[in-house]
Amino acid sequence: MRIKLNSIMVDDQDKALRFYTDVLGFVKKNDLPVGEYKWLTVVSPEGPDDLELVLEPNANPAAKVFQKALFEQGIPLTAFEVSDIHAEFSRLKALGVTFTMEPTNAGPVTIAVFSDTCGNLIQIYQPPAAR
Known part of the structure; x- marks a missing residue:
């Protein structure tokens, strides 16, 4: 067993992608349409590219409260x-x-x-x- 994905809830996937790539310096790995949202992941240019951060749309009301x-x-x-x-x-x-x-x-x-x-x-x- 190993850690492959870690998710972070974001209120706007496009804005999050800009912040996590343009500001933090991560690199986009996946940007695939999934209904009204995307499977959107970034990786660190300094680490293994198989450890991904998922920029998860925060569409769940419980997740928004959290x-x-x-x-x-x-x-x-x-x-x-x-x-x-x-x-x-x-x-x-x-x-x-x-x-x-x-x-x-x-x-x-x-x-x-x-x-x-x-x-x-x-x-x-x-x-x-x-x-």
């Missing part, structure tokens, strides 16, 4: 690892990304949290070995 509650409570939906959090923070800030937490030491890791413009807070973290 997404909104996490956002309002300041809880990130997922986290992405970076090798230099201060450089990534500066790069993303320059691109207009809104952070709810600037780089902060949290035990052995450094974390920061930003809005993905699609209803989610995302955490980036730098592991201790990369500091």
Whole structure:
């Protein structure tokens, strides 16, 4: 058994694709029509291209409530690892990304949290070995 897909609910798939590719730097892997939505995935240019993030349409009312509650409570939906959090923070800030937490030491890791413009807070973290 292995992890192949991880989904993130988004309120607008096209806007999410632009953010996750143009701003975060992921690469589109799949963009296939499925009814009124798409099977839309991105991969990291730094990682294996068989580990995909699905930009899932948030059409389920229960999922919308969950997404909104996490956002309002300041809880990130997922986290992405970076090798230099201060450089990534500066790069993303320059691109207009809104952070709810600037780089902060949290035990052995450094974390920061930003809005993905699609209803989610995302955490980036730098592991201790990369500091």
